[in-house]
Amino acid sequence: MREEIITSGRLNPNIDPYLHIWHWHIPLYLFLGGLAAGILFFASLYTVLGKENKYRGAVRRAPIIVPFLLIIGLTALFFDLKHKLYFWQLYTTFRIESPMSWGAWTLMAVTPLSFVWVAIHIREFFPNWDWKFEILRWLEKFFTEQKKLLAWALLFLSTILGVYTGILFSAFNARPLWNTSILGPLFLTSGLSAGSAVIILFSQRHKERINFAKIDIMLIGIELFLIIHMFMGFLASTEVQIEAANMFLGGQYTAPFWIFVVIIGMILPAVLEFLELRKFHVPVIIPVVLVLFGSLMLRFIFAYAGQMSRWLY
Amino acid sequence: MRYAMAIDTKKCVGCSDCVVACQTENNVPIGYCRDWIVEVTDGTYPQLEIEIRSERCNHCDNSPCVRCCPTGASHYEPGGIVTVTHNECIGCGACINSCPYDARYSHPEGYVDKCTFCIHRVNKGQQPACVAVCPTKCMYFGDLDDPNSEVSRILKKRKYKTLIPEAGTKPHVYYLI
Amino acid sequence: MSNSRRDFIKITSLSAAALAVSGKFLYSAHASEKTQQTFTANAAADMVRTSTYCEVCFWKCAGWVYKNEDGSIKKIIGNDDDTNCNGRLCPRGTGGVGMYYDEDRLKTPLLRVTGADGKQTYKEVSWDEALDFIAKKLQEIKEKHGPECTALFTHGSGGHYWGNLLKAFGSTNIAAPSYAQCRGPREVAFMATFGESLDSPEPTDIRDTRCLVLIGSHIGENMHNGQVQEMSDAIDKGAAIITVDPRYSTAASKSKFWLPIKPSTDIALLLAWIREIINNNWYDREYVEKYTYGFEELKAYVQPFTAEWAYGITTIKPDQIKESAREMANAAPAVIIHPGRHVTWYGDDTQRLRAVAILNALLGSWGRRGGFYKPEKIEVPEYPHPPFPPVTRTWRMAMGGKYALADLALANGVCDATIPSPDLNCNIKGWIVNGTNLIMTLPDKKKTIEAINNLELLVVVDTMPMEITGYADVVLPECTYLERWDDLRVVHGRVPNIALRMPAAEPKYNSKPAYWMAKELAKKMGLQDYFAWENFEDMLDWQLKEIGSSLEEMKRIGVKNFPRTADDLYFANGEEIEFSTNTGKIELKSTAFQDEGFDPFPVYTPHMEPPAGFYYLNYGRAPMHTFSRTANNPNLTDLMDENKVWVNPKVAKEWGLKNDQLVYLENQDGVVSDFAVKVRVTERVRFDSVYIVHGFGHSDKKLSRAFGKGASDSQLITRVLVDPIMGGTGMRGNFVTFRFEKESEVKS
């Protein structure tokens, strides 16, 4: 028998007996960031492609919620910080190797741009909007003229943001569960999927909805493929990663993951969307909520399980 | 200059003196610690073996904790000592997650804290508190670049290992086996 | 005195305000000053330091207490000049700061009172009231029964002052649990063999040994500092360690030979070793011829004890016995068969330690480099006082002539003498208990309580609301060693030396040093001439000047080493030596034992084995705790806050036990542990035993960190195997089994 114990009673709060330094804030922040990235990605993509009018839901309507998502996300992040008064230190430097730093700066750029994007599309919701001040009117005009450029910027930044939500975890070699390059694409895809679901909700045209339902089904397909791939990768890897994977393959996270994330959050909405395509009437809100739920759970489960996976003891 | 520590698992008795000494030296609050003792027993009675290790931050050469820090609070001091500048730390916890050895903790005041190799003592020419107190004198501290330092000499003489070398962190706490 | 008079009561009158300070206090003490600096420097050089010697155990290491600018105690560091610690305290000494900061401390004198409702409680009283009460009670006892009907139990520095007070009063019943519950048997055995006892620190020359034999002595868990340090030095120098222990102790894991002996059979192994060494001519012929008495008889005596014979008893293979004997012989005379320290195991302990002494004598290690050195100490004169009054009656008279070889009072003997018996014309009526938690310390708790119930006065001097305080009529809160002056520490060792203890801080709350209490009480009893000094510092200064130092010097250096008078640590080659035994020789055959009617050679007697479903109750030390005294120390509970019951995986499987599962332990007499204890499944313990660290399972709620944590071995030691030679209380003859519920829980 092998017995490996800490005999000096190490009980650092949130570190022992297993790590749980990140609580609900971080997965929520990542979910909201991923969702925002997903919406912005499609908004800017169709703008760049010049299909703005066909995809009004994606380009003009859905992005209205993005600033809120980002602000709630940032607030959650702020609440997670344990040395809050020093928050500003994030913006005194840029650390090229630190995903946290990337995230901070990306959000620093994305958040104001998302405001601008909402502002120039404000008449979608309030047709009689008036900016009142000359300077604001001038700014609106300026940005509307530069919309293509703005879209390019957002396309780029939203991709970084989407990938970042996964990289934040996968950069941690120390947590075997997170230590897989699949996490970046997986979280990006999940963010896009959540984004497209929200666009379905905001879209007023049937054609656009059908299109995003198709996109979503495809994204969910990719997600499932990535998940299977990820577990195969784990099982073919080192002992610690096998152990990490086992949390989902019989271990304590098995039921939550496969039921909440995969079945309820992916397969079920995909089926419902598929039925929709086949002209069955499904209330649109149902698949949308399921996808969002799955996407949120994915982050929660990975955040918690990842912290529990370790090299030692 | 490259500071390192070598700990003789053949002499360590796991008394935890290094842990208390660190607490009283470095104002580590009760309920927290920068170092800790691991006891590994292998075999079946009466064919047994024990390895006892006093563990702490490994002051890695390739430290994920320094890399992931968004503010630069986690950084290298001369001699490769990894430390946290408390008033640059925002308490984001990234570095805690990044350390394969779970060597860091969140200080109740908010910043992240960990073993400093007692840099404040070392800079004055003293030994780290844990090394100085150890009743079995099983810890050796010094400059690896100096071939005559205690730590260099003992590493030349003895077989050793580091913890989780496969994590690629290049640890600088060596365990004599 | 009716039994109901002295119920155990919790110290309920302790002020609630003090409790409110609890917990948070430590936290903020550590936290506040950290902000300014990144490298939380406790920069030693900037701090004020004062000298002390440690009182967390009785190795008494000297050290420095460091305080920061605002005068709060931060850390304690060993004194480099001190030979007991060489600048390195053990974890308990380093964590000694916790004794001072413990917010559960006794805060003010307490007096037992019975309220109108008939309930007993404590009320807080002034020192004057408390001491007046004690003085009055003692006078009463003196008048009614005679001054000899009082006794002192003590462990620690205060013993000297209380001892002087008691002797001045007219009693010499002064007992320490460190004798009959600890090292007594070995002192008697070594005295009988070499004419000298070992004392503390033991004169074992471990640092220079080539072979160290540990018989149940678990150095490394037993953290007696100098020995741990020297064992490590010896490992460095390649010495072979042989460990005899049924449990895979830390020392065993460092050993060349680990002999996993069946509990209680050590004498068989020792006899077989003696035979191997004699029959193979591995003994030191010259030494044996020159210095010893009774060799030929011993040789004849041990012939039946072959390695094969011992195998059948000890379960240790014959070739292991032979090889380990050869290892010792190869190293001789630089070999130490360590006498151990807590040796009151099975009631035949003095004989076991005789076998140890004989082995050492055969290998010629006594008085030799790498064996046992000749210690020396400096005589510090006692401050002048009138001679103590003569005493005609002592606790011994209750013993019916037994235990004549015991050279110190037996704590259990004093207990016995307190329980009324026709053998004694006076039973002991008053106890002063200083720094010993008799409830956790003496085996057979029922008897201790019976004795207590026959008292007219029980005074407890302690720093903490330990179990014993709950039985007291008067509780006197002593300040911790960090807040007081005490006698000089005088070491007998390789180098004679002294160390100074001075207060690093004012006593907290309303606590006082023991010397102050003893002197004040003496004044009230008209015995002030025995404490003639004006104040304690002047007394120390006087003593120090007598030996060529001064208080001023000692404050500066803390420890002073003196030159040896005898220049050699070891016997010179061919030196003529007169040993203080009857024969003037090292007695392989003990004439003293023979004269008292005991076997002159050690005899192996089989001991009772555990009944089916029961296991030997084995116990020992954890390096970070001292007995029960540190169980509430915030710094040390941080390292270990409970004991666990070690269970072999085979046993665990049989009982379906899992790690950290809570179980109760029940002993052979049906005593169930007060609290459930967590299981630790480990290969380190034998399948016929379980193991727990002594000192846990506290039952007083006032110990906020220690209460209810783990199980108390003391509680489960009800079968006491008294050593017929010196009266030591063998405590290892107890067996336990597992219980999953307590009776009270089953019912409800």
Ligand SMILES: Nc1nc2c(c(=O)[nH]1)N[C@H]1C(S)=C(S)[C@@H](COP(=O)(O)OP(=O)(O)OC[C@H]3O[C@@H](n4cnc5c(=O)[nH]c(N)nc54)[C@H](O)[C@@H]3O)O[C@H]1N2
């Ligand atoms: N079951 C069992 N019993 C044992 C042992 C065992 O292993 N198991 N070991 C035996 C041995 S080897 C020994 S030596 C004895 C030791 O027995 P004790 O000396 O009785 O040991 P403790 O239980 O630590 O009790 C010490 C008491 O002193 C108090 N104290 C601490 N510091 C001070 C101080 O500065 N002043 C005063 N006045 N009081 C203070 C503590 O609060 C505590 O109540 O126990 C023996 N009894």
Ligand SMILES: Nc1nc2c(c(=O)[nH]1)N[C@H]1C(S)=C(S)[C@@H](COP(=O)(O)OP(=O)(O)OC[C@H]3O[C@@H](n4cnc5c(=O)[nH]c(N)nc54)[C@H](O)[C@@H]3O)O[C@H]1N2
């Ligand atoms: N940390 C710490 N150190 C201490 C103390 C403390 O409280 N804490 N107390 C000090 C004091 S006063 C004393 S007396 C010493 C006591 O220290 P020791 O003299 O070393 O203690 P023991 O209790 O005799 O020995 C305990 C060991 O004996 C083994 N043992 C049990 N039964 C048998 C048996 O039948 N045969 C053999 N061969 N071995 C057996 C146990 O498995 C255990 O490893 O420790 C001193 N050092």
Ligand code: SF4
């Ligand atoms: S102080 Fe030394 S012997 Fe004790 S646990 Fe630490 S390293 Fe080991």
Ligand code: SF4
């Ligand atoms: S041990 Fe952990 S905290 Fe220390 S340098 Fe390495 S990664 Fe960083």
Ligand code: SF4
């Ligand atoms: S918690 Fe502090 S030290 Fe750690 S990564 Fe965040 S800012 Fe850097």
Ligand code: SF4
């Ligand atoms: S080197 Fe200093 S900070 Fe690090 S564990 Fe040792 S005592 Fe603590």
Ligand code: SF4
């Ligand atoms: S051995 Fe430890 S507890 Fe005992 S006196 Fe020395 S430092 Fe204090």
Ligand SMILES: [Mo]
């Ligand atoms: Mo003892």
